Amino acid sequence: MTRWGILATGHIAGRFAEDLRLVPGAELVAVGSRTPESAERFAARHGAARAYGSWAELAADDELDVIYVATPHAAHHEATRTCLEAGRAALVEKPFTLDLATGAELVELARVRGVFLMEAMWMRTNPLILRVCELIAEGAIGEVTHVRADFGAAGPFPPEHRMRARALGGGALLDLGVYPVSLAHLLLGVPQHVHAWAKLGPEGVDENTGIVLGYDSGAVATLSCGMVGATAVTASITGTTGRIDLPEPFYRPDAAVLHRAGAEPETLPAELVGGGYQHEAAEVQRCLAAGLTESPLVPHPVTLEVMGLLDDIRARIGVDYA
Known part of the structure; x- marks a missing residue:
């Protein structure tokens, strides 16, 4: 059994929780949010046993095998870093981060800690x-x-x-x-x-x-x-x-x-079952069972190459998040 946590409680987090029910061997154990109230509502709605009012508390739960990060884009870096520093594997909603530099930092942290990390680009697992x-x-x-x-x-x-x-x-x-x-x-x-x-x-x-x-x-x-x-x-x-x-x-x-x-x-x-998020969750579980720290379907170099390309495009169109 792969024990999942979900970080954030928005629309995408809810859809992922629903699709997780379709994945053999998956169990939603805990959810974390910035407020206890939001986490408790989400846990009650989706059957999670534990609800935490902070990201750090969720990441510190030693009974979790992996955490799905479903925050808005700008929080991906901080939320994922919190998971990795706690030794928790992470599946991070796309886009991986806001830019290549912060994405590369997370990949390096995962490498140093020997922790699984994958971008949730579900198209690559479809x-x-x-x-x-x-x-x-x-x-x-x-x-x-x-x-x-x-x-x-x-x-x-x-x-x-x-x-x-x-x-x-x-x-x-x-x-x-x-x-x-x-x-x-x-x-x-x-x-x-x-x-x-x-x-x-x-x-x-x-x-x-x-x-x-x-x-x-x-x-x-x-x-x-x-x-x-x-x-x-x-x-x-x-x-x-x-x-x-x-x-x-x-x-x-x-x-x-x-x-x-x-x-x-x-x-x-194609046989459409669920919302499509189950394929990326199944890929994470396959990788964890095999002892991998990155997915061959969504490898770290690919994630960083796409982030670099998005950086290039943003520079050309004049969008800056600094």
């Missing part, structure tokens, strides 16, 4: 996304030449909402754009050329962002994210001999459509 990667590796669409993906939300988000709050790491890029960027990285790796533009809101965070990534192989990625209109939230992966389309939402699709040159389209279905 069975259908992994099958798509297998097909591409097998040459199903030839050499990848173009990745297109978008993620836009309609809003409107008031100034105090976390999406607009600069102090909380707001903006479309870190909250939504991390998915298109991560998909491009998954398929093409680190780009050699980066171009980006964004419309910034009065709070100094990006409202609508376009990104073009170029690769020395000749491949390109055209990506967008925004919080001023609901986009299709789809993706297409084009190769020299075919294409794979991912319908809405592309990061957790219910099917993929494979177009091979000279053949009828082939639909690859």
